[in-house]
Amino acid sequence: MPACIIDASAAATPTVVSGGGCPPGFAFSNNNDIVEHLSLPLPDFFSGELFPTNTTATAMTTEWSPSHSSELYRIDKWGPPYFSVNGSGNITVNPFGDATLPHQEIDLLKVVKKVSDEKSNGGLGLQFPLIVRFPDVLKHRLESLQCAFDFAVKSNGYGSHYQGVYPVKCNQDRFVVEDIVKFGSGFRFGLEAGSKPELLLAMSCLCKGHPDAFLVCNGFKDAEYISLAIIARKLAINTVIVLEQEEEVDLVIELSRVLGIRPVIGVRAKLRTKHSGHFGSTSGEKGKFGLTTVQILRVVRKLDAVGMLDCLQLLHFHIGSQIPSTTLLTDGVAEGAQVYCELARLGACMRVIDIGGGLGIDYDGSKSTESDISVGYTLEEYASSVVRAVQVVCDRKGTNHPVICSESGRAIVSHHSILVFEAVSSTAAAAPPAMSPSELNYLVEGLPEEARGDVRSISASVTNGDYDACLLYADQLKQRCIEQFKDGCLGMEQLAAVDGLCEMVSSALGVSDSVSTFHVNLSVFTSIPDFWGIGQLFPVTPIHKLDQRPGVRGILSDLTCDSDGKIDKFIGGESSLPLHELRESGNFGGGDGYYLGMFLGGAYEEALGGVHNLFGGPSVVRVMQSDGPHSFAVTRAVPGPSCGDVLRVMQHEPELMFQTLKHRAEECLHNNEDDTATLANGLARSFNNMPYLVAGPIASSCGFINGNNNNVNGYHHPYFCGAEDSCNGNAVEVANGEDEQWPYVCA
Numbered sequence: 001m002p003a004c005i006i007d008a009s010a011a012a013t014p015t016v017v018s019g020g021g022c023p024p025g026f027a028f029s030n031n032n033d034i035v036e037h038l039s040l041p042l043p044d045f046f047s048g049e050l051f052p053t054n055t056t057a058t059a060m061t062t063e064w065s066p067s068h069s070s071e072l073y074r075i076d077k078w079g080p081p082y083f084s085v086n087g088s089g090n091i092t093v094n095p096f097g098d099a100t101l102p103h104q105e106i107d108l109l110k111v112v113k114k115v116s117d118e119k120s121n122g123g124l125g126l127q128f129p130l131i132v133r134f135p136d137v138l139k140h141r142l143e144s145l146q147c148a149f150d151f152a153v154k155s156n157g158y159g160s161h162y163q164g165v166y167p168v169k170c171n172q173d174r175f176v177v178e179d180i181v182k183f184g185s186g187f188r189f190g191l192e193a194g195s196k197p198e199l200l201l202a203m204s205c206l207c208k209g210h211p212d213a214f215l216v217c218n219g220f221k222d223a224e225y226i227s228l229a230i231i232a233r234k235l236a237i238n239t240v241i242v243l244e245q246e247e248e249v250d251l252v253i254e255l256s257r258v259l260g261i262r263p264v265i266g267v268r269a270k271l272r273t274k275h276s277g278h279f280g281s282t283s284g285e286k287g288k289f290g291l292t293t294v295q296i297l298r299v300v301r302k303l304d305a306v307g308m309l310d311c312l313q314l315l316h317f318h319i320g321s322q323i324p325s326t327t328l329l330t331d332g333v334a335e336g337a338q339v340y341c342e343l344a345r346l347g348a349c350m351r352v353i354d355i356g357g358g359l360g361i362d363y364d365g366s367k368s369t370e371s372d373i374s375v376g377y378t379l380e381e382y383a384s385s386v387v388r389a390v391q392v393v394c395d396r397k398g399t400n401h402p403v404i405c406s407e408s409g410r411a412i413v414s415h416h417s418i419l420v421f422e423a424v425s426s427t428a429a430a431a432p433p434a435m436s437p438s439e440l441n442y443l444v445e446g447l448p449e450e451a452r453g454d455v456r457s458i459s460a461s462v463t464n465g466d467y468d469a470c471l472l473y474a475d476q477l478k479q480r481c482i483e484q485f486k487d488g489c490l491g492m493e494q495l496a497a498v499d500g501l502c503e504m505v506s507s508a509l510g511v512s513d514s515v516s517t518f519h520v521n522l523s524v525f526t527s528i529p530d531f532w533g534i535g536q537l538f539p540v541t542p543i544h545k546l547d548q549r550p551g552v553r554g555i556l557s558d559l560t561c562d563s564d565g566k567i568d569k570f571i572g573g574e575s576s577l578p579l580h581e582l583r584e585s586g587n588f589g590g591g592d593g594y595y596l597g598m599f600l601g602g603a604y605e606e607a608l609g610g611v612h613n614l615f616g617g618p619s620v621v622r623v624m625q626s627d628g629p630h631s632f633a634v635t636r637a638v639p640g641p642s643c644g645d646v647l648r649v650m651q652h653e654p655e656l657m658f659q660t661l662k663h664r665a666e667e668c669l670h671n672n673e674d675d676t677a678t679l680a681n682g683l684a685r686s687f688n689n690m691p692y693l694v695a696g697p698i699a700s701s702c703g704f705i706n707g708n709n710n711n712v713n714g715y716h717h718p719y720f721c722g723a724e725d726s727c728n729g730n731a732v733e734v735a736n737g738e739d740e741q742w743p744y745v746c747a
């Protein structure tokens with residue numbers, strides 16, 4: 001009658017987790033090897049002996065440290081120089097990269113607590129999910145890019161300079177774009193736009209930029225787009241209209257004549273160099289964008305004919321995003337440089353070579369040139385490959401070295417923002433049911449004879465040590481009982497008993513499916529659309545508890561009623577993520593949350609996200625390094641869109657909806673004023689709150705019972721909340737002046 005099912009020493013031997021990479025002692029028994037280590041027989045199921053509730057956790061006693069987590073989650077690979085794990089087991093942000101001093105490190109958990117704690121506790125009371133932006137990181141990225149090119153220019157004796165632009169499509173957030181213009185004005189950093197609204201925002205932002213900064217106008221254009229771009233030159237913004245379609249040249253010629261302004265023109269060349277990864281499908285001869293050689297020649301002749309060939313000053317091409325290797329990069333840039341030199345030879349007044357985007361991010365830290373989520377080069381290597389490729393071609397052709405422009409988007413904005421969300425509950429798939437053997441016995445006895453036969457066979461094969469047979473009989477029992485349940489011959493209690501018995505068997509044999517599902521307060525469609533859309537992986541890790549061994553593996557399932565709303569692929573080729581067990585009741589009921597972070601997602605995800613199930617965007621805060629007691633200051637905090645906001649996106653009118661419901665309340669409550677007011681209050685709050693789940697005690701999260709009846713007169717707007725909450729569902733302006741610091745002054 002042994003109580004221990006699995007030999008503890010055997011269970012502690014590291015059972016392999018696919019992908020290797022795990023620190024010693026990190027064991028998950030989800031393969032069959034463990035069966036071979038069983039040194040004690042399974043007890044007779046009917047002997048009255050209890051199974052231990054968690055065989056894996058009890059066996060793992062090896063020490064665990066933050067550095068184990070750093071290795072396990074590969075933070076040591078993708079994190080530097082911005083992210084690491086501190087001694088408390090929390091994620092640390094190094095706002096100035098390698099130049100961050102120890103006292104400047106920011107503990108991400110402290111930020112999250114400050115932002116999400118209720119106002120009554122000194123927090124900002126913002127709801128999850130949450131985007132935490134670090135403008136310092138953005139600045140560091142921008143400066144690193146500029147430095148890498150400056151160094152390559154200098155060390156190669158290149159005859160011109162680098163002057164980049166930020167393609168606003170990567171993240172059009174006002175503060176991100178304004179920051180880039182501000183941080184980059186010292187080195188003439190500009191913007192790239194691909195649509196009319198992007199052009200409008202770029203024009204207005206660049207009014208504060210360096211006068212030489214480029215405004216590169218890409219994308220498909222109509223007369224209005226081109227007029228705006230021409231007007232921008234009149235406003236002394238250094239605008240370049242890049243011809244993306246041959247027809248655009250006619251509009252440019254005509255509109256510049258009408259408006260009386262000479263434009264600066266670029267052409268986008270369709271290169272023959274092809275990028276074969278996911279992001280390269282638009283490159284190459286058959287690509288979606290750019291002009292073929294034939295078309296470029298026609299454009300040159302046309303411009304020449306109207307005396308505007310001197311307006312053609314820039315050559316643009318874009319090999320694709322996330323260029324995997326410098327080999328491909330050099331190949332593409334050299335081809336582009338040839339086109340550049342040819343245009344100069346044909347009489348265009350060429351000045352700038354714009355190599356497009358494509359500077360990649362190493363999302364898994366593997367430095368691989370073979371994967372869509374990694375790149376095999378550093379910033380410095382990228383810059384030096386570009387500079388050398390242009391230089392070699394131009395020198396050979398005797399063409400003056402052009403200004404080198406790049407449109408690096410992903411590389412600039414990916415690191416600066418972190419998506420933080422909570423795990424609210426989990427289904428520990430492998431947990432054997434809490435059922436005593438006598439209960440089990442009783443239920444099993446009520447099974448039909450064939451099923452009882454299966455149970456006897458299971459018991460017999462356990463005694464013989466034939467575990468394969470045991471599993472087969474368990475499966476047979478289960479299938480048989482499911483059929484009988486469907487036929488109406490078996491009650492729910494009996495079916496549950498059978499499920500429990502089978503789960504006990506597989507868990508005791510270490511073959512149970514030990515991957516749990518963690519429910520996360522998030523919509524994948526809204527916040528990680530590229531995972532859903534193109535299978536793009538981002539590093540995801542708990543942002544705390546990294547000093548503790550993660551005891552389970554899980555996948556993340558989101559709030560949407562959609563089976564695709566889940567994250568079940570992770571960097572490192574993993575199909576589940578090591579996670580820490582949630583407390584029994586889950587996290588919902590208050591207390592400490594379990595917070596996960598998705599990193600390197602600052603590019604593309606925000607604008608691509610939709611409102612599936614009417615889950616809107618996350619709350620957003622800006623956090624700066626500050627030399628106060630907590631090394632950071634929250635400079636801006638904006639709650640995510642409310643239920644009212646997302647309803648409006650779909651043409652609903654929340655104010656009218658509220659009125660309708662309120663009238664109904666008056667009818668149903670027979671004009672009892674107090675009750676109606678309470679109910680209306682609750683409704684108003686629901687319209688005004690974010691669509692995501694709210695953890696914590698019922699009273700503070702539910703507007704219908706928190707006794708706010710007295711406040712009803714405070715609701716001056718038909719449904720917006722009164723003074724204590726933010727009105728308009730928009731910015732909680734936390735400071736009067738822009739970016740005036742709001743220090744973290746909690747004790």
Ligand SMILES: *Cc1c(COP(=O)(O)O)cnc(C)c1O
Nearest residue numbers: 318321322357358407408409410
């Ligand atoms: C999307 C895009 C970019 C940005 O590419 P990244 O790989 O994010 O740097 C640059 N230029 C053009 C034309 C683009 O379409």
